[in-house]
Amino acid sequence: MGVSSAPSPLVILCGKGGVGKSTLSLALGLWHAKAGRSVLVVSSHPLPELAVAVSLSGLKESYPDAIVRFFVVHIDPREILGSKVRQQIPSDFLARTVLSSKLYQNLVEIAPGLKELAFLSRLRQLADGKSHDGETRAYDLVIWDTPATGHFLQTLKVSRNFDTYLSGPFAILGRELIHFLSDPARVRILPVTTLEEMSVDETLEMCGELRNELGMPPSALICNLASPLLSAPEEVYLKLRSELEASGSNPTWRFVLDRHAIERQLSRKLREGVPVTQCIVERVPRWGSDTELLDILADKLGNSLSGVL
Amino acid sequence: MRIRIFVGTGGVGKTSVAASGALKAALGGRKCLVLTLDPALRLKTALRLAPGGGEQKVDLSPYAPKGELWAGMLDAGATLNRAVSLYGDPQQAETVLKHPVYHSLVQSLAGMQELMAIERIDQALTDGYEELFIDTAPSRHAMEFLDKPEFFAQLVSIPLIRLVGRTYKWLEGSFFSKVGRTSVELYARVEELLGANLVRQVLDFYSVFRTIAEGYAVRARNTSSLLHNPQTTTFTVVTTAFKAERDAGFFLAELKKRRFHVETLIVNRLWPELGTPVEGQAPSSAAGLAAWYRSVSSAHAQVWEKVSEKFSDRIPQLIGLPELPRDVDGLPALVQIAGQLGALDPIRTD
DSSP states (O other): OOTTSOOOSEEEEEOSTTSSHHHHHHHHHHHHHHTTOOEEEEESSOGGGOSSOOOHHHHHHHOHHHHTTEEEEEOOHHHHHHHHHHHHOOOHHHHHHHHHOHHHHHHHHHSTTHHHHHHHHHHHHHHTTBOTTSOBOOOSEEEEEOOOHHHHHHHHHHHHHHHHHOOSHHHHHHHHHHHHHTOTTTEEEEEEEESSHHHHHHHHHHHHHHHHTSSOOOSEEEEEEEOGGGGSOHHHHHHHHHHHHHTOOOHHHHHHHHHHHHHHHHHHHHHHHSOSEEEEEEOOOOOSSHHHHHHHHHHHHHHHHTTTO | OEEEEEEOSTTSOHHHHHHHHHHHHHHTTOEEEEEEOOSSOHHHHHTTOOSSSSOEEOOOGGGOOSSEEEEEEOOHHHHHHHHHHHHSOHHHHHHHHHOHHHHHHHHOHHHHHHHHHHHHHHHHHHTTOSEEEEEOOSHHHHHHHHHHHHHHHHHHHTTHHHHHHHHHHHHTTOOGGGSOHHHHHHHHHHHHHHOHHHHHHHHHHHHHHHHHHHHHHHHHHHHHHHHHOTTTEEEEEEEETTTHHHHHHHHHHHHHHTTOOEEEEEEEEEOOOOOTTHHHHSOGGGHHHHHHHHHHHHHHHHHHHHHHHHHTTTSSEEEEEEOOSSOOOSHHHHHHHHHHHOSSOOOOOO
16 A cells, blocks of 8 residues: 555454454554554553553664554543533533532443443544544544454444434434444454454354444454464465375374364355455464564554555 | 352453363262353353253263253343342333333443343352353453442442432422432533433433342342352453463452452463474475474463463462364363363362
């Protein structure tokens, strides 16, 4: 992708828990930041919970230019609702009274879907280049690192449910959000999966729901933690397999071969179910710092996705 | 009664480990229930359960079990329906079950799922299981599930719902004198912010739901104290090599903060070492693959060593489980894991 072509404002990395959504979101963000774009990664986890430490000092040393364009944020829906309250109530004292009241806190906690709606509308604001305090900060790319499949779909569906049981400002907001999220010019869906049966099945199911119920078909699939043989041509793989099998029955080679066989079969299954580009990200065998890992992944991912984003 | 709760971030194998633990205990003669709170359907596949909710007995006959293994998934909707009928009088129950907010409440599983987990544990306790293996939803949500008894107990005890119930009625033209001016002012502000329609629907619902919630809170408090008793409940943190250090530290701190007892740390899916004799025999084209593989497995071995050293004095039991060549499906794989679990729990009540 050339620097001149405008990237999609919102890229959504979704999928089963543990497949590497957060790590790949950060890596993808880093790749674009290195290419001169300003990037915001919206993480669904509080930052201390991220599996990879976003060591700003590490990145600063390696990429002093990129780091000034690279942002990571965790959105707490309670805070968004809180800032809405502060906006609407000019008196600081009264605003604080409302926010600290059990009545308010519990209503926010139990009002179905309110937190999800607050989150999604904030996400849209960010993609629109507006920040909550009215200032404009346009990012070239916003990446949403979503919660695991169940909660991700839940969050999307909630905006829809609001529409069906309520009227008024929240229902309108819900409708607007659905419209925004299903606009292919604004939003790209990139499901992440590992080539394991559970994960692939969940991905197929999720893609079905996204496409059929939410009008959000995936743009490409990311197959993470793949073995190096996956991208090898079929005949190379088969030759190696027969040679290894002929060389004796070491149980660990059996392990390696079995896994490769499963990966190839699942990759085919995915292709049949969701016929979009598959971006293969090989498992990184070892790395020094977290920054180094992100850097390795950034190159693997960024290059293979450049045709999609 | 023993309760074992398995926590961990997504995709680390909590369900398989919990199911294997339950399987092991069942083979040894206990009546066990493995309960998954994770909306992912892992348990269903792992144990090849029939579709539909409810608990199912797992056929262990090939393994000559001395006890029983049951498996269930949390059906938040069904659990809530049951709770409503249990704690409310028939008329209240009917009003609640028909209320539009009730349906969206059930659908907005993000909070309800966890809340109902506590209710579901209560049900299991009265159903006569000797051992409960609970597989939680990933990280943050696991913590929410543990916070819920407190949350719900607070919710009805302050007494917020009573207050908002009346406030709502005041809006309908009565009960004004019973509500303080500050509360009215506060309420007006909240309504302005969240939208009158939303607030009223929620309040209308909760004014009826209150009695049910109170009945629930009593039981929730009991469950909460059970979960805090190390004689009854132990926690197992499950993680993988990639996240091991971070996860172990995070969960240990979070659980400690809530005064829960962490008994076991399991580092799952460690890649076994590649046997050395192969090198000479294997074709040269496999050399690159072998080097790559060795690199992964030796990195895993290092993580395991480091984690063992760091946490051995803080967590009584540390277990490393190897990666299986195939996905875990069906009993044979679980039996294989169970064999490697060792004595999952040294504390015995019997």
